[in-house]
Amino acid sequence: MAWMAWTWPTAAFFLVIAALLLTFTVLAIRYPETPRTGVLQIETTRGDRLFITLLGSAFLNLAWLGLDLGPQPYALLVCLAYAAAVFRWV
CATH class of the missing domain: 1.10.287 (Helix Hairpins)
Incomplete structure (x- = not known):
């Protein structure tokens, strides 16, 4: 993480966003919604x-x-x- 001088809270924030996007992608594929x-x-x-x-x-x-x-x-x-x-x- 030193290459971007991130703190752990910053990295955790972006990991949570990435996890949400991945989860919602899987949900959209498995359970299509109108x-x-x-x-x-x-x-x-x-x-x-x-x-x-x-x-x-x-x-x-x-x-x-x-x-x-x-x-x-x-x-x-x-x-x-x-x-x-x-x-x-x-």
């Missing part, structure tokens, strides 16, 4: 909802840091609740 319409009134698939979750979580973490709302691990709990809501209702 798009569904949720609260946003747009058709979304699992992959669309994952993208919305990742993008929203990035903005939530930036807001958490910018507004100094407390320890950063609490932002993870907010992001997990946001992810559950996206996958349930979007």
Whole structure:
């Protein structure tokens, strides 16, 4: 990891993203899904909802840091609740 001067948390973050993409690829192949319409009134698939979750979580973490709302691990709990809501209702 020295070649990119990464820290372990940074590497873990990208490994989790890669694992999510791999998992969702396997799910899409094994269990094809038809798009569904949720609260946003747009058709979304699992992959669309994952993208919305990742993008929203990035903005939530930036807001958490910018507004100094407390320890950063609490932002993870907010992001997990946001992810559950996206996958349930979007």
